[in-house]
Amino acid sequence: MTTYLAGPTTGIQLSGLTKSFRTPDGPVHAVRGIDISIASGETVALLGPNGAGKTTTIDMMLGLLPPDAGTVSVFGMPPAEAIMAGAIGGMLQTGGVIQYLTVRELIVMIASLYPKPLGVDEVIELTGIGDIANRKTTKLSGGQTQRLRFAIALVSNPDLLVLDEPTVALDVEARREFWSTMRAFVARGKTVVFATHYLEEADAYADRIILMANGQIVADGPATEIKAAVGTRTIRATLPHADLAAIAALPGVTHVDTRGESVVINCSNSDTALRALLAAFSEAHDIEVTGAGLEEAFMQLTADRTSEEITR
């Protein structure tokens, strides 16, 4: 059994990672050179829309996918070594569980593969699956299967827990329970990396958010900071023949666009922008102010990158 002398203090380092896939429509550059350094004990969210490169990044972090370039180090080891040491637990985005076993038997099976697993009963208790412990794995609902997969990831008692969109199949109540279990686990000093496309989830449960779009890191910082950056608002108003340059020059405005007779104004400060807009264009009507969706926020954050770079 490999032991890691450096201990879990060295954290996780991803350096210069790139990955492309060949597809019938030409190559897809899923990850275009990212550098991430995660300290032990941190809870980090990889936030981004579908196709941002989150899953590819996670697969490389776990050693399931070899990078085209760059290196991955988990607690000072390549991922394969960290896995052999039992240091990594993972819950992948897709995946079923094998049949002809009960929930408990499956957890026992996985626990037996690790050098220092948690107790099976402890994990069943922690993930709240005591009521289905003796049920066959084929007789579970989507949410129950997801909890079982979470139990499988936890039973290894890993120092690094990696979760790829863990709550995607869960309803609101189950999602809340999931994160409260997570919190209990994090309190044991574990490092957690999870991918999500819900800003609220990243904000509520991560110390730090790494924002990804088009295979690149768009922003990386404390959750509150990222939320302020992407949690922008959009003003929509009917304003025929609008002078776009003049609107773009208003205070608090970052970007402006037209949709027929309407203008769509992305704002860094919607209050200031709205006051200025009404002062300058009193004929504007049917005004709506909405919180920008994540996708729009990404477009805004990536707007200063050249379009050539984004579609390449």
Added chain:
Amino acid sequence: MNTLTYTRLEMLRIVRNRQALIFSVGFPIIMYFLLAGPNKNSKDFLKAAGVAAPQYYMVGLLSFGAMVAVLSGGARIAAERTIGWNRQLRLTPLTARAYLRTKILTGYLMVLCTVVLLYAAGITLGVRLPFDAWVRMTGLVLVALIPFAALGIALGHLLNDDSVGAAMGGGVSLFAFLGGTWFPITGGGLFANFCQLLPSYWLVQAGHVGLGASNPWGAKGWLVIAIWTLACAAFAKWAYQRDTKRV
């Protein structure tokens, strides 16, 4: 790493998979009574095959069931790949070697069920052999199945869950037919010579133990099995590496 619990639970999964058990164990038993029963005392059969029908078909149908069983050990990898379970296992310290070893062991567990039941059926139709002949015959059967175990692993990595069943069914039927499961391959013609190049032929020939032939394979049989074992193992290794590179 201790993989005892893992292997035990994988075996439990085999035993609980009733459908697969019925096809690899039940079907050969039925076919055995249909084929060997009417020819039980046939002198013509004895003359052609060199063995009485009950003993010939006992090993013939045992071969069929055992090929299905041992192939399905590896072929179940296809099902686990389809649901992404192999990716989950790759996050555990379970080595690829231990994983494949367990698949082969579970395949052989089903083989043992088939062997025991077919022997019991053979005894009811009057097959009588000295104890050491039973042991030698079983040993030869287990050895002749090694290439099929490797082939199962290759199929498990190359095919998906939908196609692996059809490939196995077709493949086993062909190997069984050309190996002499349904009728003895006799004479020295081109067809018989071709069949003698197949591992399934020698699998069925294991049934000649007990006729005084302590080594019913001869150098040729051992050579054919050895070559098939090496070729299928190389094929399985290639299929495994191709698959894990892509996943």
